[in-house]
Amino acid sequence: MTEPTRRTSELTAYLSHELRNALACIHQFGNILVDGLAGELSGEQREYVRIMLENASKIRKVLDSALAETPDQLEESTNKIGRVSKLET
Amino acid sequence: MDSRKILIVDDNADIRLGLHLRLKANQYETFFAADASSAVAEARKHRPDLIILDLGLPAGDGFTVMERLKQIPSLAQIPIIVVSARNGLGNQKRAHEAGAKAFLQKPVNDAELLAVIRQALGEPAGTNKPTLYDQGSV
Secondary structure (H helix, E strand, C coil): CCHHHHHHHHHHHHHHHHHHHHHHHHHHHHHHHHCCECECCCHHHHHHHHHHHHHHHHHHHHHHHHHCCCHHHHHHHHHHHHHHHHHHC | CCCCEEEEECCCHHHHHHHHHHHHCCCCEEEEECCHHHHHHHHHHHCCCEEEECCCCCCCCHHHHHHHHHCCCCCCCCCEEEEECCCCHHHHHHHHHCCCCEEEECCCCHHHHHHHHHHHHCCCCCCCCCCCCCCCCC
């Protein structure tokens, strides 16, 4: 494994751990609210929590997709993003 | 019938609280540990019926906890469900080889977690209402 690939792999593991834990909390407590485990919500309150959970699920899908890439693929994707950013500036 | 006892091992206090609330609502009694050493100590103290175990822990990871529990005859048979934020099939394979009954990646689906717990405890399938997230609507 090359040094940049190793660093990408470590970054991936770090991002996975931190983001999945944060998302787990959002899902856990959002569902706790929706299920009334902390008291009943009004219809409007339930709708707002539903929107929050829906968007957390979108983040999860993006994360799952990004982290399914191998370190080599991720490094290539990161480089591409870097090249596009440079072209745009 | 007495509540079944579940030890929650996770270094994230919010995750511990969230799991506690969900398990309490399903009539389980919960105990907690935030690192590898206290996980083994709490298991000795409370003799849980099941352990929910994170892999990334201070003072030794979840694999260390599984190894230590295996060496204590009175605790070696406690079913373990790994709930981890770690990536990859490698961790899943390693967890199963270490004796875990299941490996769930965070964020977990509540209905799936409860089903796995009931199966590991030999309880009949539950009838708890699935959450919005579990229904796949979000």
